[in-house]
Amino acid sequence: MFFFCGLTFAQTTITGSVKDDSGQPIPGANIIVVGTSTGTVTDFDGNFSLTYSQNPPFSIQASSVGFESSTAEVISNNQVVGMTLNEGTSLDEIVISASRTPESVRESPVTIERFDTKDIRLATSPDFYSSLENLKGVDVNKGSLTFNAVNTRGFATFANTRFVQMVDGMDNSLPGLNFALGNILGLSELDINSVEILPGASSALYGANAFNGILFMTSKDPFKHKGISAYVKTGLTVQDEAGDNQFHDFGFRAAHAFSDKFAAKASFSYLRGTDWFASDDSQYNLGPVGTADTIDPFRSSPAHDGLNIYGDEVSLGVLGLNLNQVAQQLEAGGRLPPGASALVPAVNVARTGYRESDLTDYKAESLKAYFTLHYKPFGDNTEVLWSSKFGTGSSIYQGSNRYAIRDFALQQHKLEFRGDNFFLRGYTTIENAGNSYDMRFTGLNMNRVGATEWFGAYAGAYALGAGQILAGGGNPSDPATQTQIHAGARVFADDLFTPQPGTPEFNALFNKVTNDPDVTTGSKLVDESKMNVVDGNYNFKDLLNNALDLQLGIQYRQYSLNSGGSIFTDYDGSIDYNEYGAYLQGIKKLMDDRLKVTASIRYDKNEFFDASYSPRLSFVYAAGENRDHNFRASFQTGFRNPDTQALFIGFDVSRAILVGAAPDNLDRRLPNTNLTGRDAYFNSYTLNSVQAFAASGGTTPLEAVQGTGITPLIEQEKVTAFDIGYRGKVGFLTVDFNAYYNSYDNFAAQKFVVTPKTGSVSDASGVGDVATGNVQIFNVYTNSSADVSSYGGVIGLSTKIAKDFDFGLNYTYAKLDFDQASDPDFSAGFNTPEHKVKVSLGNSNLFKDFGFNINARWSDEYFWQATIANTMIPSRTVVDAQINYSVPSIKSTFKIGGTNLGGKEYQSAVGSPFIGSQYFVSWTINN
Structure with missing residues (x-):
């Protein structure tokens, strides 16, 4: 009994502080016991206290973004440890998403962007999510105060089904519409541990729809990040059309480790303001x-x-x-x-x-809550956790029409069992459109x-x-x-x-x-769709004595569409379907660990399509005496299953009726008409030929869609992606460069077709319907037989000026290669500037406890192409800035800032509001 009691109560407490090489405290530095997941973080003054349930000796390690890690030996209980971190570069930051295993940015096999708590402190926007647009190669399309869409490498929309967003391993997309509604189900800035963005195809590890890129948000661990934090913000939005309107934003986070086995946390944030007005009368x-x-x-x-x-x-x-x-x-x-x-x-x-x-009060509102329970039944190597996330709010969403999102609600619940080398999680996502309506x-x-x-x-x-x-x-x-x-x-x-x-x-x-969901008489949106996911991964590296990092993963996903016939053709009951996949990845280091080879392959199956295989092969080579020059090259394929809209939508948007291409959708009646999906796909004329027929007074022949050689029903879209890059130090500059080329097969998008209401395209009756205007315009989901490719590059330079000033400059080039004449009715919708330049300048310690940051962005004009309208979006220059002052005695930071300080309003897309200026003050307490 005495022996077991001794084991139970054996513990060591260490206290200390972490400072940089100039003697300034480093708040938020991670302290862990080497070889375990036990750890903590430094407080506002750089101090920490850590209790570990083992006797000395053992080692602890301190790390923080932008600094080189440091290790100290613990040899006695109640030891006081002082640790100093030397300044490093962004290349030393640790990321997980690129290979599903921890690695430094310089070792990543693909290009990757990272945003963390330090970046949040320096952010020049009122919310961290909007600040992501300052990262190189990243676009944020602003359609609302609370709904902004992140994208990389082109083909941008507000309903971005090509870009995946995940929070703590959970897909953040709406079950019914397959895109993320901004950060409505994301994280509060107080609970953000890191944000990682992988531009480009990521299907090999993450499956369908990780096509343009993927964004990962990870929250703070309550075992390491304890205590209570809070913030409050207020300010003004300034717009010519809407005038000056006040907004308020506040949040808190509470986390506590009740023992070394059990911890819990809760976070909450709430924002309310007035949205940007849209007033295009053209x-x-x-x-x-x-x-x-x-x-x-x-x-x-x-x-x-x-x-x-x-x-x-x-x-x-x-x-x-x-x-x-x-x-x-x-x-x-x-x-x-x-x-x-x-x-x-x-x-x-x-x-x-x-x-x-x-038709709207332009109320902008967002409420987020996140609760987690963590239990370590067998020590640090295993953990069971339950999490529940809730998000609700009001916003404006722009798709084929403009929609007033009112009291929209999303929730996710997850049970996960994980360890050092594995995880197995299951989660469900449930949405409710609330009182939303089509304006x-x-x-x-x-x-x-x-x-x-x-x-x-x-x-x-x-x-x-x-x-x-x-x-x-x-x-x-x-x-x-x-x-x-x-x-x-x-x-x-x-x-x-x-x-x-x-x-x-x-x-x-x-x-x-x-309040009427019948599109012939009302405008209410009904959507109570669900998504269930099971996801698992195991790394065999320990069993292989670390000779090879070998991972095996599985995933199962089930969709249940339930709109009562208001969005999908589910007027006779919910539509259920599923998909599943598995992947295998191996990582091997060669040539004295200078060469890192990563190879992976993924298998995926959707019940409506043939199986897909997504291989990836990449090489990273560390050159130079100090391995300061890192070259990489990768090849991979990706695929995109048609999303739920492309399969089962049946939605009248006035200009046209949107029609999904699933086999089960073809014989379903479409709203406001006696026609079906089969009529839209197999008894229609091309829009281009109908326009030519009208212009010629009926002398130019009409062309049936089936006569174009294009497969009418949508198939999987595939991409073959080549990526090369370099990361390293060149003199006083940190350089990060990448270039890519994407070639698409069966490029998927939408096209307008014209369908005779009573006649047939196979005889003169169809021509008669067109001549008399007895037709229906449909917008169908299909693939193009044209050659479609995109290519581009990004180069980022960063350095220190006058020792303490952080300076960054990056340039992005993006280009679509698509011959519109080869498929006149097809809308590629690249919707991305060809040239973008971003500049940042800041100093977190200009003088004692005072810092500032400035971000400037320029993008040239670009063509916006969507079902709502097509037009050129002018070039723009936007400058954001903030100053901040810390008061360590009350563990507080005060910030004053503004966005679009020049005041020249701009649009992200035709039909969306002109974005004005936003000014804010904030008070953040981190305890």
């Missing part, structure tokens, strides 16, 4: 896919359809009428004097639409109510106005006079039949439409 006419849509000035015609104006899609043209025909009907019914209809032109007229600001269909269905009466009032007012002009000796056929008469007729009809924002009539109609 009309974008559907033109050739490879060109920008033409733009008309606002109210250029009585049938204007503004981009951020909704409800003006309800027009006489849609009803198959013109204004003169309506006047004739009124005259025949005795509601107009005889002959009055002759004064009314045969033109199309649309109802007066509602501006986006009429375009809100305006459209509000204006469908009373449409007949409105058009009648308009036609009658026009006829009477034209009669008064004629009676007064004027010419009602004069264009300027017609414009005046149209304006008067619109005011008259609106006064009678268009409820105005803020009135009880408007509010009642708005609430009725936004």
Whole structure:
């Protein structure tokens, strides 16, 4: 009994401090017992206390980003240890995601970017997630105050299904839509341990959809990062359209190790503000896919359809009428004097639409909570943990339309068993669209109510106005006079039949439409989809005496789509399907450990497609006497399974109906029509030929989609990727360079097709439908037979100026190689600037406890191509800056900063808001 009690209570306590080579304390440095996972971190003053359940002797190691690690020997209980870390470079930072095993950045077989707690302290944006755009090769498309989309290497959208985001090993994407909703289910900045971004294909280890890149967020371990931390921020968003609006953001984190076996943590953050307004009144006419849509000035015609104006899609043209025909009907019914209809032109007229600001309060809100329980049943080598994450909020999302995300909720729950060489986890993701709605269909269905009466009032007012002009000796056929008469007729009809924002009539109609999920009468989004995942990995290196790092991994994923028929064609019940995969990776060091060879292969199977194999082979060679020059080259293939939208969507977005290509989707009825997916894919004409047919007056022949040689139904997209790079020290500069070339097979995207409503493309009946406008436009998911490739490069330089000033400069080049003429109807959607330059300058200790940081970004113009519209996005220069002051006595840091300090507003994409400036102050307490 005495023997076992001695073992139970044997423990050693070590205290000490960690400083840099200039004597300044290093907060947040990691202290671990060498060979174990037991550890802690230094507090705000660089001090630490560590208790280990073994007697001396043993060693502890201190490490911090940007410094070389240091080791000290512990020989007695209650020993006080002073450790000094010499400044290193970013090449010494440890990353995990590139190979699923710890390695330094210089050893990584692929290019990788890292962002951690030090970067958060120096961030010039109010939230760390937006600050990721300062990393080289990384783009952040800003569509909302709380919803920003991270991307690398082109093909950007706000609904980025080519880029994977993971938090503590859990895929952060929406189960129903397959993309991450920004950081709504991510981490609070207080709980961030590190962020790693792998640009480029990563399918060999992470499976389908890790196609453009992958972002990893890892949270802090409560065994190492204990105590209570908190922050509070406030400030202003400044925009010409929205004015000045205040925002508030606060959060806290609490973690405690109850023993060396059990620990827990909880983190919470909440942000509330006013979103950026979108107010593009321009009309974008559907033109050739490879060109920008033409733009008309606002109210250029009585049938204007503004981009951020909704409800003006309800027009006489849609009803198959013109204004003169309506006047004739009124005259025949005795509601107009005889002959009055002759004064009314045969033109199309649309109802007066509602501006986006009429249909949303632009509330921006985000609430995140994260709870974990950690238990080590057999010591430091094994751990069982349970985690639950909750995210809810309100935002604006832009896809084929603009959507008001209201009370949207996501939750994830995970059970994981892990050790030094393995992990096995299972987790579920559940989403609920809450009170979200489609703003375009809100305006459209509000204006469908009373449409007949409105058009009648308009036609009658026009006829009477034209009669008064004629009676007064004027010419009602004069264009300027017609414009005046149209304006008067619109005011008259609106006064009678268009409820105005803020009135009880408007509010009642708005609430009725936004609570109705039937797209023919309402706009509510319903989505309660789920995703279940099992993921495991085992590393055999210990069994192989570390002669080879050999890993085997498995994954199973099940989707359950449940939108009640409002997004997908699941009106008769949920749609369930699954996919699974496995991978094998080996890492071997040769030539006195100078050459590191990594080889891996992955097998994946989706129930709708053939199995896919994704190999990867990479080499990293450390040259130079001190191994300061690291060269790498890699080859890999990646694949992308069609996402849930590409398979099962059946969604009317007004401009077209989106149609998924799963075999089970072909015979399902599509919304607002009697047609099915089979009609869209197998009985349609190409949009390009229909446009040519109309322009020629019906003399240019129509071309059936099946006649183009393109497989109508979507298949897996594949990429072959080549990557070379260099990391090292060249004189006083740290250099990080990489270049890549991607070649795509079966490049997947969307294209518009035109489908006869009653006729067939196999005979003259289809031509007749096109000639009379009896057609439906679909937007289908398919593959292109054209050659598609992309290539580019990134070079980053960093150094110290005047010893203490950190200076960084990087340049990114990205280019799409795609011949639009070879597939005129295909939209590649590269949506990425060809040239980008980013500069940073900062000093974390300009003088005692005071620091600053400045980030500047320039990007040239680029073509944005999406179903909502196509146009050129102008070049822009954005400067962000912050100053900070630390007060060690209260363990606090105060910060003042601003983004887009030049004040020139810019867009990330057509239809999205112009981003103004944001100013903030913050107070962070780390205990």
